[in-house]
Amino acid sequence: MKSTGFKKPWIPVHLADDEGLVGVGGDLSPETLLNAYADGVFPWFSEGDPILWWSPNPRAIIEYDDFHISKSLAKTIRKQKFITRLDSAFEMVMAECGRHRPEGTWINSEMLRAYSRMHKLGFAHSAEAWLDGVLVGGVYGVGVGGLFSAESMFFRETDASKVALAYLINHLKARGYLLVDVQIINDHTRSLGATEIGRNKYVTRVKTALAAQIDFLEKPAT
Numbered sequence: 422m423k424s425t426g427f428k429k430p431w432i433p434v435h436l437a438d439d440e441g442l443v444g445v446g447g448d449l450s451p452e453t454l455l456n457a458y459a460d461g462v463f464p465w466f467s468e469g470d471p472i473l474w475w476s477p478n479p480r481a482i483i484e485y486d487d488f489h490i491s492k493s494l495a496k497t498i499r500k501q502k503f504i505t506r507l508d509s510a511f512e513m514v515m516a517e518c519g520r521h522r523p524e525g526t527w528i529n530s531e532m533l534r535a536y537s538r539m540h541k542l543g544f545a546h547s548a549e550a551w552l553d554g555v556l557v558g559g560v561y562g563v564g565v566g567g568l569f570s571a572e573s574m575f576f577r578e579t580d581a582s583k584v585a586l587a588y589l590i591n592h593l594k595a596r597g598y599l600l601v602d603v604q605i606i607n608d609h610t611r612s613l614g615a616t617e618i619g620r621n622k623y624v625t626r627v628k629t630a631l632a633a634q635i636d637f638l639e640k641p642a643t
Contacts, residue, residue: 427452431462434476434624441477441620448472449535451542458565459631461624463572463604468529478620481606483571485594489614490587497580498587503550503557505588507638511540514547514559518573528573536572539563546637548589550581558582560589567599567633586613596637599630 430453431444443462447453449472457463457474466473490498497503515536519528539545544565550558558581560574571589576582593601603610606617618626 427456429456429460430472431457431460431474431476434461434620437476437478437620439478441475442473443476444474445471447474449531451535451539451544454535454539454563455544455565458563458568458570459627461620461627463570464532465527466529467527468531472531476620476624477605479617480620480623481603481610481615481617482623483590483601483603483610483613483615485590485601487614487616488587488590489612494580494583494587498584503552503578503581503584505585506549506551507589507592508540508546510549510556510559511545511547511561512537513556514549514561514575515573517556517559517575517577518561520575536561536563543637548585548592550576550578550585550588552578552581559585564598564635564637565631567597567630567635568602568627569593569598569600570602570604572604583613596639597633597635599633600626 430447434443437443462474462476464472465475515533519526536545545563547559547561549556557578558576560571562569562571574582574586603615606615
């Protein structure tokens with residue numbers, strides 16, 4: 422989303438160091454967030470702190486051909502232990518992603534309100550794993566054009582978050598998304614096949630992805 426006269430609270434990302442802090446302040450309105458993702462920028466800050474904007478170098482992504490499903494996870498998926506759904510409990514998924522983290526969380530009340538607005542506008546989405554009617558795992562993120570930026574995931578049952586992510590990745594591939602971003606690599610995302618690319622290459626791929634006209638959910642026939 423581009424808007425005439427919009428003032429970005431971040432500097433051009435090519436001017437940032439590898440850590441990637443590019444701005445402080447601004448707001449979390451849908452306009453600001455959509456401009457941020459279009460520039461390869463995302464918010465990440467703690468409760469009570471000013472909004473911080475980041476574009477780290479390198480950037481972590483998941484290529485479809487590299488996504489790794491272990492033998493044990495494949496067995497769990499085949500057994501259909503979990504019911505998988507899309508966008509049926511977005512706010513619950515996001516809230517669960519922010520709970521019970523000993524290191525603290527960036528998913529604070531301000532972020533919850535902002536991304537709930539994005540969900541209602543059709544830009545933020547969730548994939549969920551359910552067991553006996555209870556939400557036990559999920560992942561949420563932002564989809565703009567052909568870009569999907571996965572933000573966080575949680576589980577309450579073994580493999581539940583991985584099942585939800587596998588379901589999401591298959592869905593994104595089927596819908597034609599061109600780029601799946603996971604922002605910063607860690608041991609968990611690396612085990613699932615996440616790789617890193619340079620920030621400049623990432624931003625170039627974002628621009629290509631944004632040009633794609635893709636709906637996260639198939640629109641009903643009219």
